[in-house]
Amino acid sequence: MNLEAWFAQFVDGVDVEHVVVSNGVEPIAIGEDAYAGKPNPHAWMSPLNVQIYVDNMVTAFSELDSEHADDYRANGDAYKARLQQVQDELVAELGALPVNERALVTCEGRVFVSGARCRVDREVHLAGQRRTTGHAAADHLDHRVREAEPGACRVL
Numbered sequence: 833m834n835l836e837a838w839f840a841q842f843v844d845g846v847d848v849e850h851v852v853v854s855n856g857v858e859p860i861a862i863g864e865d866a867y868a869g870k871p872n873p874h875a876w877m878s879p880l881n882v883q884i885y886v887d888n889m890v891t892a893f894s895e896l897d898s899e900h901a902d903d904y905r906a907n908g909d910a911y912k913a914r915l916q917q918v919q920d921e922l923v924a925e926l927g928a929l930p931v932n933e934r935a936l937v938t939c940e941g942r943v944f945v946s947g948a949r950c951r952v953d954r955e956v957h958l959a960g961q962r963r964t965t966g967h968a969a970a971d972h973l974d975h976r977v978r979e980a981e982p983g984a985c986r987v988l
Contacts, residue, residue, distance in 0.1 A: 833875055851889075853889055853892075857881045859875070860875075889908065
């Protein structure tokens, strides 16, 4: 997912076990900007992908601490059930909207992972709004949604 190379700075030179929890996640390519064609590193935005992360963490923790493997498995199963509930609610809410009225609005231009998995085929990018808070961000969001599809966007 390209985050592993960046994260290496935190574990290089330290004698600790570490694991890549994104193993098994099907990457979605970034479609634009300098990162076009590279895997989208924001796979954790999808509840389905996070379930894969959880499985990888349960396996890693169980190998490191086999005495508590059953606990890791039980906790992982409980968390995955909650993640599945989030996914099911998201799909149900989006399913109530016609496909042409669905859009993912984000301040990060490469966070389309959840949208791609939920039949959302548009993204509205709030360029430069990452650290904006309060009314200015809300006003900018309202403007961008209206600009993208006048009168056609609903918000969940």
